[in-house]
Every structure is written in structure tokens, then in C-alpha cells.
Amino acid sequence: MRRAMAAMAAVPLIFSAAACGSDSGAGGAAQTQQQAGVKVTGNVGAKPTVTFPSGTPASKSSYEVLSAGTGPAVKAGDKLIVNLTVYDWDGKQNPFQGSTYDNKQPETIPVDEQLPQVLRDGFTKVKHGGRLLAVLAADASQQQAQQSQQPAPPTKVFVLDVVGAPPTPLKAATGKDTGDTLKGVKVDSPGGDKAPTLTTKTKDKPAKELVVKTLIEGTGKKVEAGNTLTVHYTGKIWGTDKEFDSSWGKGEPASFPLGNVIQGWQKGLVGVPIGSRVVMSIPPDLGYGAQEQQNIPANSTLVFVVDVLAAY
Structure with missing residues (x-):
């Protein structure tokens, strides 16, 4: 469902690619200051300005706490809402790769074993409202590069502002059963947090425009265009009953910025209250169009x- 568009869409992949990184520990701050020489200016909560030293990029990963923050301390296992700004440090142009301050869509990052060790260490040294500088150098991705027989990616520089923690999502839709239906489609809701059954095998022709029907109307705040959502969903193809994706089938809800998914979701979910269950028929021009996708x-x-389990 995600669309590969802006450079920021690759950030979680960058984290994963460096997951075998070094442990810079408490010495990370001094190392960044003395060896990396990267300087960051600007206030926490706004896009930073980053300047690089001349010469060869750092070869060892490190971190520096630029602002400790005043909120709750970050612990291993936490999920964080983070504004981040990313550069490639090549020692020449040092190209800017993207910033969530530009698209106004912070990332949700779990502080777990999928993160490089240097980032896990750095995050647990700040509090909500803090700012972290992290340099991910060749040592952070060397093992994966060797395994894949690909050249190591360039050194990455991250400036990460910890906004806070995402809200705890609901387990399932909760609210008033509206009795509404979508012609040609059947949804059986067993109640509780059990997955609904979606049936799309029908001889009815689909509408040419987006159709959204609210089956359960929640009582939470309404989804806004710039939100990150946590949802459970099942997707099928009209007329065939062929399922191509389901978060219920994977055993856990999905979280993503609403701006990173197909137009049918962006148009269909804005204004939907948290706690709602909706069924959407999305025409090709608001889905994947003439481009075949997997399944x-x-x-x-x-x-x-x-x-819709959470929106923030």
C-alpha cells in the first residue's frame, strides 16, 4: 500500500540496512564532536541546518545528544513519533535526502532490535522533546553489504527530534452500528476484536467513483489529511473475492502516514472518526490504475x- 516516492520513504529501510551497527555507547557524543565534526544549528521542533567538515566522511558510527528534552525518558521497546532530517555524507556534495519537516509527516519508529545499535543507544539517552544527531557510517552496514555482495551505502547523517509517543490504538472498531451497506459487497462483523469477513464476489458492476460506507461509527476525533494512522484492514478485488492483503491476517495492525498510501485511502478516510469501521470501493484511477501490482x-x-484504530 505504501508508495515509493519521497526520499523519506526509504528511511525505515536505511535503519534496517544498518541494523548490525556498532555500539558507540556513552562515548558517542565525544566521538561525534571530535571525529565527525558535523554541526547542527536551529531549534528543536523546526528543520535543522546541518554543515559538514571538509575531508573524508566519518568511518565509524556515533551519536550526540544535542538537546536532552524535558519529557518522559525514552526506553528500549518504546515507539516514538520522530521528526527526522537525513543527509548522505559523501565528502563532496553531501546531498540532502529529505526531512519530515518538509512533508509534515513525522515517522513512527520503534526502539527495538531492528534499529542500528547506535540509534538504540542514542534514543535511550534523550527524553521526549529532545534532539539527537546520529552518524551511520560503513561499520553500521558492513555486514549486510558483505552478505549481499553489494557496496556499502554512503555514510548517513540523521538529525532526530523526538516529538513523543503515539497514542495507544484501539483493539477494534467500537461505536454505533449504522446498518449501512455497500451494494455488491458483504461485511460480516462477529463483534469484539475479531476480524470481519469481507465478501466481494458479485455480478454487480462497481461504481466508477469512490464509495465509502460507515458500518460502525466511532466517537473519536476525525482523521485529518496529515495524520499517521493505525488501522486493521482487509483488501479484496471487486467481483472475484480475491484477497490481496490483510493486516488481520498478519496478526497486527498497520501504521503509516495517510499521505503515503493510494488516493482512495487518502480521500476516503479523511473525516472518519477514530473507532469507525468503513468499507470502501476504490476505482482504478484512485488505486493502482493500469499498473499491475503483486496479486x-x-x-x-x-x-x-x-x-480506524488511531490517528495522530
């Missing part, structure tokens, strides 16, 4: 049943 033929009308 989705070209020009397919997509049908989703979605529980």
Missing part, C-alpha cells in the same frame, strides 16, 4: 474494510 491485476476496483 492485483491492472485496472482493478479495490474493496477494503478498515477499522
Whole structure:
């Protein structure tokens, strides 16, 4: 469902690629200051300005706490809402790769074993409202590069502002059953946090425009265009009952910036209250169009049943 567009879409992959990184520990701050020489200016909560020293990029990963923050301390296992700014440090142009301050869509980052060790160490030295500088050098991705027989990626520089923690999502839709339906589509809701059953095998023709029906109307705040959502969903193809994706089937809800998914979701979910269950029929021009996707033929009308569990 994600679209590969802005440079920031690759940030979680950058984290994963460096997951075998070094442990800079408490010495990270001094090392960044003395060896890396990267300087960051600007206030926490706004896009930073980053300047680089001349010469060869740092070869060892490190971190520096630029502002400790005043909120709750970050612990291993936490999920964080983070504004981040990323550069490639090549020692020449040092190209800017992206910033969530530009697209106004902070990332949700789990402080777990999927993160490079240097980032896990750095995050646990700051509090909510803090700012961290992290340099991910060749040592952070060397093992994966060797395993894949690919050259190591360039040294990355991250400036990470910890905004806070995401809200605890609901387990399932909760609210008033509206009795509404979508012609040609059947949704059976067993109640509780059990997954609904979506049936899309029908001889009815799909609508040419987006259709959104609220099956359960939640009582939470309404989804806004710039939100990050946590949802449970199942997606099928109109007329075939072929399922191509399901978070319920994977055993855990999905979280993503609403701006990073297909237009049908962006248009269909704005204004939906948290706690709602909706069913959406999405025409090809608001889905994947004439572009065939994995398990989705070209020009397919997509049908989703979605529980909106959190939005922030």
C-alpha cells in the first residue's frame, strides 16, 4: 500500500540496512564532536541546518545528544513519533535526502532490535522533546553489504527530534452500528476484536467513483489529511473475492502516514472518526490504475474494510 516516492520513504529501510551497527555507547557524543565534526544549528521542533567538515566522511558510527528534552525518558521497546532530517555524507556534495519537516509527516519508529545499535543507544539517552544527531557510517552496514555482495551505502547523517509517543490504538472498531451497506459487497462483523469477513464476489458492476460506507461509527476525533494512522484492514478485488492483503491476517495492525498510501485511502478516510469501521470501493484511477501490482491485476476496483484504530 505504501508508495515509493519521497526520499523519506526509504528511511525505515536505511535503519534496517544498518541494523548490525556498532555500539558507540556513552562515548558517542565525544566521538561525534571530535571525529565527525558535523554541526547542527536551529531549534528543536523546526528543520535543522546541518554543515559538514571538509575531508573524508566519518568511518565509524556515533551519536550526540544535542538537546536532552524535558519529557518522559525514552526506553528500549518504546515507539516514538520522530521528526527526522537525513543527509548522505559523501565528502563532496553531501546531498540532502529529505526531512519530515518538509512533508509534515513525522515517522513512527520503534526502539527495538531492528534499529542500528547506535540509534538504540542514542534514543535511550534523550527524553521526549529532545534532539539527537546520529552518524551511520560503513561499520553500521558492513555486514549486510558483505552478505549481499553489494557496496556499502554512503555514510548517513540523521538529525532526530523526538516529538513523543503515539497514542495507544484501539483493539477494534467500537461505536454505533449504522446498518449501512455497500451494494455488491458483504461485511460480516462477529463483534469484539475479531476480524470481519469481507465478501466481494458479485455480478454487480462497481461504481466508477469512490464509495465509502460507515458500518460502525466511532466517537473519536476525525482523521485529518496529515495524520499517521493505525488501522486493521482487509483488501479484496471487486467481483472475484480475491484477497490481496490483510493486516488481520498478519496478526497486527498497520501504521503509516495517510499521505503515503493510494488516493482512495487518502480521500476516503479523511473525516472518519477514530473507532469507525468503513468499507470502501476504490476505482482504478484512485488505486493502482493500469499498473499491475503483486496479486492485483491492472485496472482493478479495490474493496477494503478498515477499522480506524488511531490517528495522530
